[in-house]
Amino acid sequence: MTQPLLLRNIRPMGGEATDLLIRGGVIAEAGRGLDAPDAVVEEGGGALALPGLVEAHTHLDKTLWGMGWRPHQAGPALMDKIETERRLKKEWNIDPARQSARQVVQSLRHGTTHIRSHVDVDDAVGLAGMEGVLATRQAYAGSMDIQTIAFPQSGLLIRPGVAALLEDAMRMGADGVGGLDPCLIDRDPKGHLDVVFGLAEKFGKPVDIHLHEPGQVGAFSMELIAERTRVLGMQGKVTISHAFCLGDPDLAMVDGLLDLLAANNIAVMTTGPASRPAPPVAKLRARGITVCAGSDGIRDTWNPYGNGDMLQRAMLIGLRNNFRRDDEVEMALDACTWGGAAVMGARGYGLAPGCIADIVLVSAESLAEAVVSQPPRALVVKRGKVVVRDGEVSVRAP
Amino acid sequence: MTQPLLLRNIRPMGGEATDLLIRGGVIAEAGRGLDAPDAVVEEGGGALALPGLVEAHTHLDKTLWGMGWRPHQAGPALMDKIETERRLKKEWNIDPARQSARQVVQSLRHGTTHIRSHVDVDDAVGLAGMEGVLATRQAYAGSMDIQTIAFPQSGLLIRPGVAALLEDAMRMGADGVGGLDPCLIDRDPKGHLDVVFGLAEKFGKPVDIHLHEPGQVGAFSMELIAERTRVLGMQGKVTISHAFCLGDPDLAMVDGLLDLLAANNIAVMTTGPASRPAPPVAKLRARGITVCAGSDGIRDTWNPYGNGDMLQRAMLIGLRNNFRRDDEVEMALDACTWGGAAVMGARGYGLAPGCIADIVLVSAESLAEAVVSQPPRALVVKRGKVVVRDGEVSVRAP
Structure with a gap:
């Protein structure tokens, strides 16, 4: 004791x-x-x-932290980044156990005490990411609460075998099921979401879906997610990460989506992205929608930025949302504390x-x-x- | 020696x-x-x-640095911020000499060696801002190169007497003439720009205009600025700060504006604003347009953010422009070094x-x-x- x-x-x-x-x-x-x-x-x-600050969306398994400076190589499209990463994971030996440990210590330095990490599960690395992050979770159990989300980063249906691997990851002890752009990556939104929500139902675990899809296509995917959340009684168990479509200028469309999110108690994760449409945090909060925050990838093959400081993240969310008054800036901080804790179901x-x-x-x-x-x-x-x-x-x- | x-x-x-x-x-x-x-x-x-890093756009005369935490009070509109600031300058005794000195030391700590500061000239403070910043320039002459731009923050034509004060500021030794939203604040773009460029011609000094005006109205003002630049032979002597209209989604309009800027060697200053349309830095650079960078106000009555670190500013510009490759990130840094030096005409x-x-x-x-x-x-x-x-x-x- x-x-x-x-x-x-x-x-x-x-x-x-x-x-x-x-x-x-x-x-x-x-x-x-x-x-x-x-x-x-x-x-x-x-x-x-x-x-304790809450990092509610990151990728512990693939940060390059501590591996020296590696110039960014990927092309501009999402699929460029996916393919480049698949290649570099091997070429650079991005070891998930070692790298996740490094990021955990870096996050701890900045006062983060809870981390939800998406962990790549695909036909290239199989379950190696899960194994590495679970080892880190055990090694740092006294210092950090870590949740894992089994995440089909390379696509779920377009990569044969990934659905079965995702199920294996859940059996290994993943705390939630991840998903990714049901339309624009998997090209089969019904099929994608059936697998994701099917696993969530089978294992009784929450869902956290990366949704980069913009505008109307993102809205369509969001509607499908809300529908499944409602039908499966998963209110309070679903998070949509990024949710760029909520930053669309079509405010009537956005308002409809906010109604759906509020009605189904679906949470939203934002990084406060400066170069993409972003969920309007104050509007979400006014509707009672839980907002959490994350660094996303820190110094990885996707982007060179990030230091794991959730106070800096709150600043970036504040800047993105044009928060100037104290009560507004506090809303950004709330996403990095209570909002994240709510999404992670952190008790006490x-x-x-x-x-x-x-x-x-x-x-x-x-x-x-x-x-x-x-x-x-x-x-x-x-x-x-x-x-x-x-x-x-x-x-x-x- | x-x-x-x-x-x-x-x-x-x-x-x-x-x-x-x-x-x-x-x-x-x-x-x-x-x-x-x-x-x-x-x-x-x-x-x-x-x-040495170059802070090419800030407001030394009115930072609250070192005055303790002061919750933001202003409403959302530009004019709310102007009116609130006029009131608080008196109520809080925001002394321009003391405050500019504090920011200079803070900037120096982060490796800034050159600062271009807009300095408020209006019917409330008169020339007190200029006096304060000029005193700081003298006191810190061994550590920092400081340029002053006489800036009609409260409006030029809508405030009787400000045009004459601006001329007095030029006589005091201001290094350039400032301007502000010729349409949306002064409501008389021709009249506003005639005064600004008239003073520039009279004193042989450069122009640096705050242009927050979005979309087509910003484009209209920008055209008027380019026209005067050409006719007066002021190519290379004019900077447009913020230039939000260059971030408009109407790319045909933006392309036309970039042609005008390039043809007249007009520089653009950006802060990399996360919540506003922003000049696309890579596109500007590809056209040969000089891009410099600034913190804008640091911890003032306009906004609570900022620390004077131009490396952090380069990061914010990188994030805003979705710069990921090293050569892209270096472009953001270039705005905080050579770009600023070019705009300030820093020799050697x-x-x-x-x-x-x-x-x-x-x-x-x-x-x-x-x-x-x-x-x-x-x-x-x-x-x-x-x-x-x-x-x-x-x-x-x-």
Whole structure:
């Protein structure tokens, strides 16, 4: 059992200064002037306290983090990137266990305590990605909560054997079923979604679908997803990632889609993409739609950007959505905290007594300042244990 | 005279390792294994060397940097922001001299050695902004090259007396004449541009116009600007900042505008705005149009974002333009270096012998890596003098 921990003089969510006493990895008590002779004391110095940040969409199995600079090689189309990646995974030996561990440590450095990772399952790598990420999940179980989504990155029906591999991945313990552009990649939306939702039903797991499809074709796929969500009673168990079609200028179409998402409690994941149409976060939130956030690929064969900092991600979402007021910027942060926790079904998430003690301290006056300035993480606590101090991580990556 | 400086084992623009010998503030010699007994030696350790970064569009006179967190108050329209700022400048005592000095030091920390600042000239503050920024320019003359653009932020014709104030600002030594949305703010494009170009002609100074106007109305203003540029022989002396209309989906219209800009050697400034249509940087560059970059306002009453780091700005421009290959990311960096230097008419800019020794060292394998990872500035040299070491600035702000 970890030793009790007393965090003194911290400001949960930028509010009044208080102390938090943590016992058995859980926030036991909150209040000013707490005392606990058996606890290790950490002086917060008035730091702003956030719950652990949530990376709700990334690809741990294929980051190039720590492999030196590799100039981007892929062409502009989605399929160029898929084919280039299939080739480079072999040529560069992008080892899923090693690479996922590196990203986990990098994310932890920035105060991320929960990661949902899509993991490639295809006819080239088979289940090697799943094996690697599951090994990392076990190795870093004390520092990071990791969920895996079995993800048919290369296509599901256009690649013979992938549907069966996806089922194998679910048997290995994947936490959810992934999907990808049912129209534009698999060219058979009904067939694609039947497999994805069929597996979700069979294994009783949630669905998280990459939907890059723009405009009306994305809307069509989204309607099909909503229909299956409703019929299968999977409300609250489905996430649509990227959802570029929600950024379409045809606002009547978008409004109809938002109604469908709200009615079926379907969540949306956004990266705040600067060069693509993007889901309008404030509008989604006003309809009660859960919004979570992710880095997507970090420094991989798809794109050279990303550092795993979910405060920077909140800034990018804020910039993309033209959020300027504090309450708006806080909405972007909410996607990187509570929104992600909701999508991951993280139990005991938060800063109240009874919550699991996943806590990040930063030097900032307000939540909005934390987002725009992304201060170094002074302290990161995972289940009551200090795992980062002044940006230094207590666990190592290979 | 500054002591000679020998930078050992650095990689200019990420190329082969070499040494640079600096005498009298100028790069005197480049080559491996240089020796100079009279020089101070700095070991670069293979660091990547960039020329000083160029902030080609900001508002030094009104940043809130160092004034504590101030929640954003303005409404969504441009005029809301103008009116709110006029009020808060007084209420919050946003002192132009103090605030511009703070931003200069913050920019220097990130390796910026050149700043073009628009400075508000209006019927509320008069010339106080100019006085403050000119005082800062003098106080930091050894560390930063600062240009001022006299900028009618509140409107030029709609505010009686501002045209005369603008002329006074030019007499005080402003380096250029600014303008603002000739149609949508001043409601009299001919009248607005006649004043702006009239002053430019009278004082022999360049023009730099804020053009937020979207679509066809922006195109109309841009045509009027190009016409005056041609007739007055001001090719190479005019910059259009923001130029959102160049991000319009009407590509035929945009192509026509690019022809006009190229024919009249008009430069474009972009911030890489994530929530607005943006000039397509690669297309502009392919036409030979000079592109420079700026932070715009940093932490001011207009928006809460910004940190003055032009490497982060290059990343934002890269993200906005969907730049993934190294040569594309380098284009974004070019806007933050050579592009800005061209617009500012910075003489002796670069890393070759004979250039003024404004040099930034960072730990990165490649230019693209410097952009995506924005490493701390290991060393910043201004005219041969070390002004930043490991992120610590040698000059202080008030």
